[in-house]
Amino acid sequence: MATVIDFLATQLRNCATYNSAVQVAPAAILWTDIDKQWQTAMPFIKQQLPExxxxxxxxxxxxxxLCNMD
Structure with a gap:
C-alpha cells in the first residue's frame, strides 16, 4: 500500500519529466514551503528521495x- 510520502515522491519526480524534442532537462525542481508546513516530514521525504x-x-x-538570499 502506498503512503502519502510515496505519493509525494512520485509526484515530485514526475515534475522532472519533459519533452526532449522541445525542452531541456530541468536543472532543479523547487518546492517552496514558506509556512514550513512540511518541515517535520522532511526526514521521511528525504528517505524516499535521496536526490x-x-x-x-x-x-x-x-x-x-546553506542558502544566502541576501
Missing part, C-alpha cells in the same frame, strides 16, 4: 545546505 537537498542551516549529513 532531495533542502535549503536551510548547513548540515551536510542531513543533506541541508
Amino acid at each position: 532531495l537537498i533542502e535549503l536551510g542551516e548547513y548540515k551536510p549529513d542531513e543533506r541541508t545546505v
Whole structure:
C-alpha cells in the first residue's frame, strides 16, 4: 500500500519529466514551503528521495545546505 510520502515522491519526480524534442532537462525542481508546513516530514521525504537537498542551516549529513538570499 502506498503512503502519502510515496505519493509525494512520485509526484515530485514526475515534475522532472519533459519533452526532449522541445525542452531541456530541468536543472532543479523547487518546492517552496514558506509556512514550513512540511518541515517535520522532511526526514521521511528525504528517505524516499535521496536526490532531495533542502535549503536551510548547513548540515551536510542531513543533506541541508546553506542558502544566502541576501
